[in-house]
Structure formats: structure tokens, C-alpha cells
Amino acid sequence: MSNPYLALVEAHNALLQKTDAPLFANLDTLGHSPKAALAADAPVVMIFAPHPDDECIIGALPLRLGREAGFRVMNVAVSQGSSLKRQPERWVEVKNACDYLGWDLLETIPGGLMDVNCKTRDNNPSAWAEKVAVIRQLIEQYQPQVVVFPHNNDYHSAHIGTHYLLMDALKAAQHACTVVQSEFWRQMEAPNALIATSQQDTADLIAALACHVEEVRRNPYHLRLTGWMADNVRRGAEVCGGQGAAAPTFSFGTIYHISRFDGQQLLSTDKKFTLSESDEIQAILA
Numbered sequence: 001m002s003n004p005y006l007a008l009v010e011a012h013n014a015l016l017q018k019t020d021a022p023l024f025a026n027l028d029t030l031g032h033s034p035k036a037a038l039a040a041d042a043p044v045v046m047i048f049a050p051h052p053d054d055e056c057i058i059g060a061l062p063l064r065l066g067r068e069a070g071f072r073v074m075n076v077a078v079s080q081g082s083s084l085k086r087q088p089e090r091w092v093e094v095k096n097a098c099d100y101l102g103w104d105l106l107e108t109i110p111g112g113l114m115d116v117n118c119k120t121r122d123n124n125p126s127a128w129a130e131k132v133a134v135i136r137q138l139i140e141q142y143q144p145q146v147v148v149f150p151h152n153n154d155y156h157s158a159h160i161g162t163h164y165l166l167m168d169a170l171k172a173a174q175h176a177c178t179v180v181q182s183e184f185w186r187q188m189e190a191p192n193a194l195i196a197t198s199q200q201d202t203a204d205l206i207a208a209l210a211c212h213v214e215e216v217r218r219n220p221y222h223l224r225l226t227g228w229m230a231d232n233v234r235r236g237a238e239v240c241g242g243q244g245a246a247a248p249t250f251s252f253g254t255i256y257h258i259s260r261f262d263g264q265q266l267l268s269t270d271k272k273f274t275l276s277e278s279d280e281i282q283a284i285l286a
Contacts, residue, residue, distance in 0.1 A: 012227075015223065016227070018223060021222070022210065023210050024096060024100075024207070024213070025096075027100060030100060036066070036067070036102065039070065042071060043069075043072070044074060044142050044146075045062045045065045045071045045074070045146040045147070045148065046074045046075075046076055046138070046139075046144040046147050047062050047074070047076065047148045048076045048147065048148065048149040048165075049076065049077055049078060049094075049162075050079060050158040050161070051079055051081055052077055052080060052090045052091070052093055052094035052212060052215070053093075053094070053097075053209060053215050054184070055094070056205050056206075056212070057184055057225065058148065058150075058184060058256075059101070059205055059208075060195050060196075060197045060201070060202075060229075060253070061180060061195045061254065061256060061281070062146075063101065063201055063204070063205065064195065064197070064201065065146065066101075066102065066103070068280075068281045071145075071146070072104065073102070073103040074104040074105075074144070075094070075104065075105050075106065076108065076138060077091070077108065077112055078108055078113055078135075079108075079114065080094075080111055080112035082114070084111075086214070087111050087112065089214065090215075093212045093213060097208040097209070097211040097212060100211060101208050106138065113131050113165075115127070116161040116162055116165055117157040117161035118157070118161055118164065119157075120161070121164055121168075131165055132168045132169050132172055133172075135165055135166060136169040136172045139170065139175050140175070144175075145177055145285070146178045146179075146180060146284075147179055148181075148256075149162055149163055149179075149180075149182065150162055150163050150181065150182050150183070150184070151181040151188045151257060152164065152181075153186055153189070154182075154184060154185050155185035155186040156185050167266075171264065171265075174263040175261070175263060176260070176263045177261055178259075178261075178284065179258070179266060180257070180258050181257040181259075182254075182256055183255060187235075187255075191257045192257050192258060192259075192269065192271060193257065193272070193273040193275075193284065194232065194240040194241065194253045194254075194255055194273065195254050195255075195273070195284075196248065196250040196253045196275060196277045197229070197252050197277065199251075199252075201277075202226065206222050206225050206226070209221060209225060226251075229251075229253055232253045232254055233253045235255070236248075236274065239255075240272055240273065241272065242272065245274075248274060248276060249276075250276050250277060258273060
């Protein structure tokens with residue numbers, strides 16, 4: 001008797017091993033999402049991406065804030081990667097990705113910040129202060145209502161460094177806002193938000209990720225994004241919804257920790273969010 005799940009496994013494997021999935025070195029064939037007409041005083045959500053491509057991987061919540069709640073989405077490319085040779089190419093790739101999603105793209109300094117890590121923070125305070133000043137200036141200029149950046153144990157040194165860079169800059173600016181901490185390389189200990197994305201939004205994030213041509217050639221994150229999002233729903237059902245909570249019926253989700261920064265520190269919170277595609281995304285601001 002054959003295993004009835006073999007066909008399911010084979011179908012998943014075929015998707016993960018696709019060699020003909022298109023990549024987009026330019027937007028001629030892909031097109032882009034026209035930017036919505038925004039109010040002059042539209043609230044701002046700023047993503048602080050350690051590397052070009054991170055903005056797509058953890059971009060579910062900002063995408064929904066832009067499309068459903070009229071936010072201006074700004075992606076700050078904190079770095080443009082550690083390879084000086086690749087930096088111009090990576091800037092083109094992230095520009096294509098943001099153009100496709102209808103997001104603004106901001107540069108920190110020409111070529112991006114380098115050595116954004118705890119080693120610099122601990123051992124070279126003057127160099128670290130210069131980096132903090134760059135991020136502080138962006139925060140003060142654009143006054144984001146929501147900021148998105150990695151949690152403090154996200155494995156990669158640049159992800160962890162970006163966390164502390166943002167915390168130091170928010171404190172320096174004394175800027176009160178909603179802080180959304182993301183995860184990718186390592187799971188958070190206590191996330192509190194599972195945010196669903198529709199099939200269209202999920203496909204758009206994958207297409208934008210496919211604009212990072214050389215990165216996904218090296219490691220096909222784009223083909224694995226739906227698998228990661230599906231596992232987020234499995235895990236988030238209980239770690240965000242509570243032990244024994246009923247599993248959500250949506251397929252794709254991204255996990256975050258959402259809290260308030262009061263201008264001096266992150267405030268502890270007991271709030272938990274499990275938002276389906278049809279739920280009001282503004283609930284994260286309550």
C-alpha cells in the first residue's frame with residue numbers, strides 16, 4: 001500500500017527545487033505596484049534592514065500597514081552588504097524590490113554603514129556614536145509612528161548590531177513610537193504577534209525578494225519563504241496565541257514582538273496579536 005502523503009511531499013519538493021523560478025534584474029517584465037496616493041501627513045513605518053533582502057523577508061506587517069492603513073513605508077538600507085564590490089549591485093536590487101512593493105528607499109550613508117555589530121559598539125564608541133547619529137537623524141527627520149528592526153538575538157552579528165543601533169538611536173532622539181521586532185535567523189524567546197498575509201501579499205513579497213538576484217542564487221530564500229511562513233503559523237498559534245489556542249486557519253504568517261517605546265525605554269506588555277488577513281492591521285497600534 002503506497003503512502004498517501006508521498007504525493008504531497010513530492011509536490012513540496014518540486015517547488016523547493018525549482019530551477020526555472022524567474023529572477024528580476026530589472027522591473028521590465030515584473031512591473032511594480034503603483035504607489036498609493038498618500039495624505040501629506042500620512043503616518044510613517046520605517047524598516048531598518050541590516051542587509052538588502054531583509055526588508056522583503058520580514059516585510060509582512062509594513063506591507064499591510066501601507067496597503068490597508070495608508071502608511072508611507074520607508075525601507076532604510078542600514079548596510080549594503082560587506083562586499084564592497086557587490087554594494088552597487090545590491091543597491092540596484094533593493095531599489096527594484098522597493099519599487100515593486102511601492103516603498104520608499106533610504107540610504108544611511110553612501111555605500112551603507114559598515115561594521116554594525118556589538119564589537120564596534122563595545123570597543124569603538126566614537127565610531128558607534130557616528131552610526132547612531134546617522135540613524136537618529138533619519139528618525140528625527142521622518143518621525144516614524146512604527147519602526148521595524150531585528151530582535152537582539154537574531155544570530156547574525158549585523159542583525160544583532162542593528163537592534164542595538166536602533167535602540168541607541170531611539171533613546172538619543174527620545175522618540176516615542178511602536179517598536180516591531182522581527183526574527184529570521186533565530187527565533188525570539190517571547191514573540192507576541194502573528195501577522196497573516198494574503199496569497200497576493202505573500203506572492204508580492206516573494207517577487208520582491210526575487211529582485212535580489214545574486215542573493216537568492218546563492219541561497220534560494222524566495223522559494224522557501226512560504227515554508228517559513230507556514231511554520232510561523234504553526235508556532236505562532238501557541239507562542240503568540242497562547243498554549244492550547246486554536247490554530248489559525250490562514251496559511252502564511254510572520255512573527256514579531258510589538259511594544260511601545262516611550263522615548264526612554266521599551267515598555268513591557270501583556271498584549272498578544274493574532275491577526276488574519278481580514279483583521280484590521282491598525283490593531284497593533286492600540
